[in-house]
Amino acid sequence: MKVVDTEKINELDKRVEIDFGVDSQILMENAAISVVNFLFKEIGSLENKKILIFCGGGNNGGDGFAIARKLYSLKSKVKVFLLKDEKTLKGDAKLNFERIKKIGIPIINDIDLLKIKEDIKDCEIIIDAIFGTGLKRDIEGDLKEIIKLINSSEKYVLSVDIPSGINGDNGKEMGISIKANSTVTFGLPKFGNLILPGYERCGKLVLSYISYHENIYKDIKIQINEPIILPERKKEGHKKDFGDILFISGSKKYMGAPYFSSYSFLKCGGGYSRLATVKSIVPYLSITAKEVVYYPMEETLDGTISKNNFERLMEIVNDVDVVVLGPGMGLNLETEDLILELIKNIQKPIIIDGDGLTAIKDDLNLLKDRKYTTILAPHMGEFSRLTKLEKEEIENNRIKILLEKSNELNSIIV
Numbered sequence: 001m002k003v004v005d006t007e008k009i010n011e012l013d014k015r016v017e018i019d020f021g022v023d024s025q026i027l028m029e030n031a032a033i034s035v036v037n038f039l040f041k042e043i044g045s046l047e048n049k050k051i052l053i054f055c056g057g058g059n060n061g062g063d064g065f066a067i068a069r070k071l072y073s074l075k076s077k078v079k080v081f082l083l084k085d086e087k088t089l090k091g092d093a094k095l096n097f098e099r100i101k102k103i104g105i106p107i108i109n110d111i112d113l114l115k116i117k118e119d120i121k122d123c124e125i126i127i128d129a130i131f132g133t134g135l136k137r138d139i140e141g142d143l144k145e146i147i148k149l150i151n152s153s154e155k156y157v158l159s160v161d162i163p164s165g166i167n168g169d170n171g172k173e174m175g176i177s178i179k180a181n182s183t184v185t186f187g188l189p190k191f192g193n194l195i196l197p198g199y200e201r202c203g204k205l206v207l208s209y210i211s212y213h214e215n216i217y218k219d220i221k222i223q224i225n226e227p228i229i230l231p232e233r234k235k236e237g238h239k240k241d242f243g244d245i246l247f248i249s250g251s252k253k254y255m256g257a258p259y260f261s262s263y264s265f266l267k268c269g270g271g272y273s274r275l276a277t278v279k280s281i282v283p284y285l286s287i288t289a290k291e292v293v294y295y296p297m298e299e300t301l302d303g304t305i306s307k308n309n310f311e312r313l314m315e316i317v318n319d320v321d322v323v324v325l326g327p328g329m330g331l332n333l334e335t336e337d338l339i340l341e342l343i344k345n346i347q348k349p350i351i352i353d354g355d356g357l358t359a360i361k362d363d364l365n366l367l368k369d370r371k372y373t374t375i376l377a378p379h380m381g382e383f384s385r386l387t388k389l390e391k392e393e394i395e396n397n398r399i400k401i402l403l404e405k406s407n408e409l410n411s412i413i414v
Contacts, residue, residue, distance in 0.1 A: 001207070002220045004188050005399070006133045006168040012187055015216055022211045027186075028059070028092050032066035034208030035127070035160060035184045036074070042182065043125070043156070047075040052119055053127040054146065056164070057084030062093030063160045064129025065100050072105050079119065082109045083130060083143060111142045113149070120153045128178045129160040133168025133190050138175030151179045159183040162192055163201040170396050171195030179203075186210045188217060191399050194224065222399065233269070242271030246320040248313060248342065249327040249354075250277035251335075252303025255284065257328025257354060263289040274320060276313060278305055304335040314345060322349045326356020335359075340366060349373040357382045367409045374411040383413075 004012070016022045040046060053068050055061035061084070068078045080100060086109055089097050101107065108115075120126065128150065130143065139147065147165060150157060157180045162168055165177025171192045183202035185193050186209075192198040193205055234241060245265055250258030262275040272293070277285070279296030280303065286294060295316060298306040317323055323346055329335055336359040343350065343366045350372070352360065357378050360366060364386070367374055376386070384391050387405055394401055406413050 001226075002188050002217050002223045003191060003194060004217075004220060004222065005191055008220070009133065009168075009187055009190060012212065012216055016212060019216065020211070020213065024059075024092050025095065027210050028062055028066050028096065030210035031063045031160070031184075031186050031208065032070050034186070034210060035063070035067050035158065036070040038182070038184050038206055038208075039071075039125070039158065040074075046071060048077060049125055050077045050079075050123040051125045051127060052079050052081065052123045054081045054083060054130050054150070054164075056130040056132075057082075057088050057093065058132060058134070059091070059093055060129050060132030060160055060164075061089075062091070062096050063132075064127060065093065065096035067127060067129065067160070068100050068105050069096070069103060072100075072103060079106045079108065079123075081116065081119075081146075082107055083111065083146070085109075111146070113142065113145055116146060117149055120149055120155065123155060126150055126153065126155050126157045127160065128157060128164050128180060130164035130178075132160075133162050133192060135165065135167060135174055139165050139177075140175060144176050147176050147178055156181050157203075159202065161185050162190060162198065166192050166198040166201055168192040170398060171198030172395065173197055173201070177201050182206065184208055187212045188220075189224075195398060222403070230269075237271075239271035242269060243322070244272040244274070244320045245270060245322045245324065246274045246276060246316055247324045247327070248276045248305070249324065249329060250275075250281060250285075251305065251328055251330040251332075252278055252280050252299065253330060254328030255281050259285050259289055261324060261327050261353075262292045266291055272320075274316065276305070276309070276316060278303060300332050300334050302330060302332045302335075304330040304332040305338060307334050307338040307341070310338060310341055313342065317342075317346055317348060320348065322351065324351045324353065326352050326359070327354040329355040329359075331355060331358060343367070343370070347372060349375070351375045351377060353377040354382075357386060361385045364409060367411050370410060374409075376409070376411050376413045378413070 053064045055064035068080050071078050159178055159180035163178035163180045165174050168190045180203045182204040184206045247262045258277045262273045265273045274293045276295040278299045282294045282296045297309045300306050339356050339359040
């Protein structure tokens, strides 16, 4: 499934109108229909249900007004809280607001926290249409207090497009955010729907295409992985039919990393797991990970894998499909030199993790020059060291920076 940032979704909305003649009013109407249809499937009959709809002044609020009209036609007991001055409404939001005024749907345009608290206590469903994906500032004041009341209500909460308070581009919470039971998002999911904490705040995430045809977004490259269907395991298969992998991992100080990495490959169906680690820990690891094939390595004085093992390691590499390099290898300079030499010379796919990432942080050209697949598996601190960027900058622009660095480093980054 394709995923976009807020700039791209706005561009797609305009393209839908230009290419297909579907104007913004139709998109808003379709958004409202999709929310009501989802509610009907999720809750059942909406007749006589007491539903509060909290609306902001932008298009997210406009969606809320249209939803109110649809629910009113289904005999729901709807009440709308407009959290902006009515005079500031414009465009499609204003049009849909005027419609619900003419119909006679109750509208409260006065923020009285005590009254809101009473109404929340008396309702059955809350619809959050306060802020959409374009929110760029922290929520403060009365709006923050209203969100606190909603979050503490224990009522069923549905957010329109994205929970109010979640940044549509990075999933970060802007001061406070709605904790929704469900979120119906429109067109395509936004980054903020899928990155924590935004993903968690969405609850059950549902997508409505609202008249988006697949031709409109076929060229978008960013997407979430479709689950891979594993082939049926051959009953007469040999262990090498299911993958042959070498883990260069561990040190006298770090015994968990080599154990868990090499054994996990077998646990998830791999065939042949080899572990090259310091000789002093092999007797201990082999007690529990009996199925792993061990290659005891000479050690440095610090108890890490010595560079003297280079030739032997290259011989083993020739027999395997993939090499995992780095977990628990330590920060000894001789061992780091060994890691760099291995990356430079191994003509096989490599997964680099842990201390392997630390070793290459100042010599990234090794990655750029590789002809075989390279996969990097950094946590945030390691990624910060690799990119020379502050963690906060990365967190604010995860997808953009990830794309840039993946291309720059000629690597897959997970």
